[in-house]
Amino acid sequence: MKNICLYFQIHHPFSFQTFRFIEVGKSKSYYDDFRIEREIQDAVTKSYLPVNDFLLKLIHQSKGKLKLSFYISGTALDQFLMYAPMVLSSFRQLADTGQIEFLGGTASHSIASLAKRGDEFIHQIKLNKERMEYYFGQKPLVFVNTDLLFTNQVGKLVAESGYPMIITNGAKKILQWRSPNYIYSSENQKKINILFRNEVISNELTFLLSNPKALKKPEGMEQLFSTLQTIRPEEPLANIYLNYLTLGGFGRVEKLLFFQTFVSKITKNGTFSFSLPTELSKEFGPVTQIGTDEPICWSEHFHSSYFPGNTLQVDALTQLFKLKKQTGTLGNANLQIDWQYLQTSDHFHLMDENHPAYLDNGSNGGIYKSKYDAYINYMNILEDFSQRLKAEEARKKFKPKIDRPIQNSKRTLANHQHHPIYE
Amino acid sequence: MNVLMFGWEFPPNISGGLGTACYGIVKGLTACDDIKVTFVVPKAYGDEQPANIRLISADNVSIGSRTLLSEGCTSVTTLEVPSKLVPYLTPESFIARYQTSSEFKETSPTEVTQESIKLNFSGKYGPNLFEEINNYAIVARTIAQSNEFEVIHAHDWLTFPAAIAAKHVSGKPLVIHIHSTDFDRSGGSINPVIYDIEKQGMEEADQIITVSNLIKKRLVEQYRIPSGKITTVYNAIGPDSDGTNSEVKKRSKQKTVTFLGRITIQKGPEYFVEVARLVINQMKNVHFVMAGNGEMRNRIVELCAMYGIGDRFHFAGFLSGKEVPEVLRRSDIFIMPSVSEPFGIVPLEAMHANVPVIISLQSGVSELIRNVIKTDFWDVHAMADAVHGILKHRKLSKALISEGKIEVSKLSWELVAFQIRDVYLNSIKQAS
Numbered sequence: 001m002k003n004i005c006l007y008f009q010i011h012h013p014f015s016f017q018t019f020r021f022i023e024v025g026k027s028k029s030y031y032d033d034f035r036i037e038r039e040i041q042d043a044v045t046k047s048y049l050p051v052n053d054f055l056l057k058l059i060h061q062s063k064g065k066l067k068l069s070f071y072i073s074g075t076a077l078d079q080f081l082m083y084a085p086m087v088l089s090s091f092r093q094l095a096d097t098g099q100i101e102f103l104g105g106t107a108s109h110s111i112a113s114l115a116k117r118g119d120e121f122i123h124q125i126k127l128n129k130e131r132m133e134y135y136f137g138q139k140p141l142v143f144v145n146t147d148l149l150f151t152n153q154v155g156k157l158v159a160e161s162g163y164p165m166i167i168t169n170g171a172k173k174i175l176q177w178r179s180p181n182y183i184y185s186s187e188n189q190k191k192i193n194i195l196f197r198n199e200v201i202s203n204e205l206t207f208l209l210s211n212p213k214a215l216k217k218p219e220g221m222e223q224l225f226s227t228l229q230t231i232r233p234e235e236p237l238a239n240i241y242l243n244y245l246t247l248g249g250f251g252r253v254e255k256l257l258f259f260q261t262f263v264s265k266i267t268k269n270g271t272f273s274f275s276l277p278t279e280l281s282k283e284f285g286p287v288t289q290i291g292t293d294e295p296i297c298w299s300e301h302f303h304s305s306y307f308p309g310n311t312l313q314v315d316a317l318t319q320l321f322k323l324k325k326q327t328g329t330l331g332n333a334n335l336q337i338d339w340q341y342l343q344t345s346d347h348f349h350l351m352d353e354n355h356p357a358y359l360d361n362g363s364n365g366g367i368y369k370s371k372y373d374a375y376i377n378y379m380n381i382l383e384d385f386s387q388r389l390k391a392e393e394a395r396k397k398f399k400p401k402i403d404r405p406i407q408n409s410k411r412t413l414a415n416h417q418h419h420p421i422y423e
Numbered sequence: 424m425n426v427l428m429f430g431w432e433f434p435p436n437i438s439g440g441l442g443t444a445c446y447g448i449v450k451g452l453t454a455c456d457d458i459k460v461t462f463v464v465p466k467a468y469g470d471e472q473p474a475n476i477r478l479i480s481a482d483n484v485s486i487g488s489r490t491l492l493s494e495g496c497t498s499v500t501t502l503e504v505p506s507k508l509v510p511y512l513t514p515e516s517f518i519a520r521y522q523t524s525s526e527f528k529e530t531s532p533t534e535v536t537q538e539s540i541k542l543n544f545s546g547k548y549g550p551n552l553f554e555e556i557n558n559y560a561i562v563a564r565t566i567a568q569s570n571e572f573e574v575i576h577a578h579d580w581l582t583f584p585a586a587i588a589a590k591h592v593s594g595k596p597l598v599i600h601i602h603s604t605d606f607d608r609s610g611g612s613i614n615p616v617i618y619d620i621e622k623q624g625m626e627e628a629d630q631i632i633t634v635s636n637l638i639k640k641r642l643v644e645q646y647r648i649p650s651g652k653i654t655t656v657y658n659a660i661g662p663d664s665d666g667t668n669s670e671v672k673k674r675s676k677q678k679t680v681t682f683l684g685r686i687t688i689q690k691g692p693e694y695f696v697e698v699a700r701l702v703i704n705q706m707k708n709v710h711f712v713m714a715g716n717g718e719m720r721n722r723i724v725e726l727c728a729m730y731g732i733g734d735r736f737h738f739a740g741f742l743s744g745k746e747v748p749e750v751l752r753r754s755d756i757f758i759m760p761s762v763s764e765p766f767g768i769v770p771l772e773a774m775h776a777n778v779p780v781i782i783s784l785q786s787g788v789s790e791l792i793r794n795v796i797k798t799d800f801w802d803v804h805a806m807a808d809a810v811h812g813i814l815k816h817r818k819l820s821k822a823l824i825s826e827g828k829i830e831v832s833k834l835s836w837e838l839v840a841f842q843i844r845d846v847y848l849n850s851i852k853q854a855s
Contacts, residue, residue, distance in 0.1 A: 020804050021811040022705060315818035353793060369784070369797045373805075375819055376796075376812035 003275035008244035011073035013346035047248025073109040104140030110343035148298040155186035169298035170196030181235035187291025197241040350374035425572040429582035451840030560584040583624030596629040596850040603765040629850040634766040635787025659834035681754035686717030691760035701807035714739035779823035794826040
């Protein structure tokens, strides 16, 4: 029996708005709230709600044969809470079928794993774990790092945080001749098992789902199944990892029909079955150790050796994590939230010239025309954030000595207005 | 393949990008083995030694011929036609330029050439640009009759009547090269006569080369030219432009932000002042330099005085060809906030000279290069932000410099010439 694990990733970043250097220190919000709300509402109404409903029906129809895993990023979860809480109950419904596994991640789709020190990463993992348990009633056992980023160091820190498994991209760079369809264990931390995303099958399914023309032809499905046949009988599993948005959006009806046929073909076929990664880990152990110090990753637009990135990205990252020490001791919730959102990987993706936003000479409606704009904007925001940190520190020192109204109360008040949910 | 090219004077006698571009294109074409160029240039005389000019043609046309490209460019023959035409002329500026000299024109070399051309001039040689263009066309006709060529290539509207005349005489296909249109030069208030000449040239042409898609779009929209016969060929810079001997810049505390170009409405100098105001209010040790001259200069000086930033805003005046690379090399940022820029070669030179560049999205060059910061010309806040970012973050300026340099070093006039050659072949195929 060949086990197929289907994973869906859901992620929405808190996109920044234009932030000029003259606006530093003027209590301007960092986030493009209109755009964030528009995008999340769009995704919810056109994808998440209808697709969840459809999957719920499909799970009931398949009588326990269809099993799925979801990774919902911390920022997406926040946005659901702010703008579309009904999506959460929809996911809860799915979870109640018992056929769904939720995967854990970082609290804000953060790239903290690239920082020199591991403390922020571990902190983020812990935060997210608590939230996943609270909202979905499941203790996550499989860890999804941002952009499926993996190095030996990541494996070690994740194991220390209590996860027995991590999923990463089955890039040729790390696997070489090996197959992605086995469970491996990490080289320097044997406690953690590694699952590899099967690049070939995942990309093919994504390609089919994003091409309405290919969906209608029967060849597409045949091709997909012939690819599935390449999984050898002795191999225990294939990890198919997709963006959840590929199932919804434009041409949703055709996509879902296609997915339905795919599911029914697999459940009727004697050689395949759907499984959850946690079930499999009980059945199969790791075949051998594997490891790398060079980061491997997966994100839709970039190649598997994308990280650690170009000079701009490295610089922004270094400047960001220089502030870690100051943020650690602060009790201010607004600063904590901003600190987390500043770490989201999408801001750093935009500092690469190969980002799809720059394909058309910057005329796509995004706020950045090039990676340089993205860097400048990010650094301005970081500068503002660092000034706020300093002000907060000064305030804390100031407070116990004299009993009178806080000097910086005006600023704190303004910040509260940006995040009503975190009052 | 022989090409009859109506072009413009080469450096150092240039007042803008047109001469540089012509020079580069001709140099690039000489690298193609199968192309021979007969290069016709108007020669503003008076400051020129008559001894330089040699009669090479019969038919009563006095034409000077000399080799301008000595280094290995044997396939170019240059014909110099005595004429008062210079690039970027408008009828008004033409009058301004020659009005004063018209008093002593009786004794000036004008008279001499008029005789040697032996054409039916009205006798009164007033400062009329269009008459001058027509005279040039008449000369062009003679040249076309007495030279062998397969294709005609003309640069910008002043040469169009000449090129059309050459086409009518020879029946050979015409390729015109648009470096700018009257919309770009006038800032919107076009001269209908110039528009007519441009449109006629475009309609007569078998193939049109534009320096950017921006101009191509303008041709389609404003001149109603079918986009099928327009090809965009971006300009380049030569390896010898400058900067080859540029030593490592000394990092001083004082930073310089430079504007370089004619101080006219289409170059957007007032936006540069706005940027300066925004930055100077926030940062110390930043100086803004505006190099160039133009009709808006006094207004800009007044604007600076009004903002009270005169102590850190400097005017460098008009720079000669040699001074340009020097000023660029001393800059920490080069800004081109052009409202309308058909191409814009100076940003490429700045990148070559290891200077981070900010350009407006309304310039043709922004279609070509990626490792610069692009903003809308009116978005002074974005531009000021970019200036601040580059000066503040060394990693950013380093990335811009190193990646920009790599990008610019991939450009060459040879590649440009190769694309132009394709256009020639197309036009010949069409004509036959």
